[in-house]
Every structure is written in C-alpha cells, then in structure tokens.
Amino acid sequence: xxxxxxxxxxxxxxxxxxxxxxxxxASKLFSICLKYSRNYAEAEDNLQDAxxxxxxxxxxxxxxxxxxxxxKRITINTALQRYRSAGVFDIINEEQIEDVQVEVDEDDIxxxxxxxxxxxxxxxxxLVFNLYxxxxxxxxxIAEMLNISTGTSKSNLARARMILKTKIESxxxxxxxxxx
Numbered sequence: 001x002x003x004x005x006x007x008x009x010x011x012x013x014x015x016x017x018x019x020x021x022x023x024x025x026a027s028k029l030f031s032i033c034l035k036y037s038r039n040y041a042e043a044e045d046n047l048q049d050a051x052x053x054x055x056x057x058x059x060x061x062x063x064x065x066x067x068x069x070x071x072k073r074i075t076i077n078t079a080l081q082r083y084r085s086a087g088v089f090d091i092i093n094e095e096q097i098e099d100v101q102v103e104v105d106e107d108d109i110x111x112x113x114x115x116x117x118x119x120x121x122x123x124x125x126x127l128v129f130n131l132y133x134x135x136x137x138x139x140x141x142i143a144e145m146l147n148i149s150t151g152t153s154k155s156n157l158a159r160a161r162m163i164l165k166t167k168i169e170s171x172x173x174x175x176x177x178x179x180x
Contacts, residue, residue: 007067011059018055025068026051029075035130036079038123043079050078076135077145083123084147109168117167125160132157 009017029050033043053074061070118126127146131137139153
C-alpha cells in the first residue's frame, strides 16, 4: 500500500492504517519528543498526545508537503504546548544579549554527552536552543511558537550557549573526560 493510500485510510479512521502510520514514524517523532521534553516519560506522553492530534487533524492534511514534515510540526507544537502557559520564559531587554558561540570538536566529546547536557538545560533555554540550533527555526518563528518576544528568544539562546560552553569547558578540563 502506498503512503497516499495509507493517509486516505487514516482519514477514514481506519485503525489498521493508523497503526501502520504510527509504526512508520513513531521512532522519528519520539526523538523529537525527547529533544523537547524533560525526561523519557514526558517524551512518551508528548508522543501519545501528538498522535492523538495527528489522527484528529489528518483530514486537514492536503498533501502539499510531506506527511512527515506535517507530523513533525504537530509533534513539536504538542511538546511546546506544555511550556507556553507555564511562564518558563524570562522577558529580556535585547541590549542585555551577549552572543556566545560554542565550538565542539567531535573527537573530544561524545554525542551522548552533548545530548545529555542539552537535556539538562532549563526548559526555556533547552526549547529555544533545540528550535534554533537543531531544527533551524528563526528567532521570529520561535517567538511566535512560544508566545515570547524575539529578544527573549535570542536571550534564551545566548544563555543556553553560555551554560553549554561552561559544561563543555569543564568536561574537557577533566583528566579522564576522554573516556566518558
């Protein structure tokens, strides 16, 4: 069965087709949920909520773009919804923003360590960092998605980078950091 046929069957609430679509994209969407969640259990909840929304709204998918991109956007928005009204963002004056660059040599630091320290960032910093650095959203798009100002987005990214830079420098300074 083609992907188009699968989508059409999902639009008719065909449980077997929904199960197939779930299996086809669950691992990719779960990795997105992990990036935007505090922990594994929250990521599982976000994935479940995202699929509920996907199946409720699949009739609105018009095949203009990829189903994967459409589902990814719903998944990100589902994960972000937990934070929008929680007040996790600081309102910052743009003049206070210092641009911090973090350079990482892949030979010195494992990807697992990097993912761990990103996961440990405070929510407001982790969300903006992931949206900007990992998913290529602009500050304007992030501000709209999170109901914050562009300056707040820039500030939270700068603070995330500062925290990451400090942790990376500390990690590199440890004598046995190469084994972690």
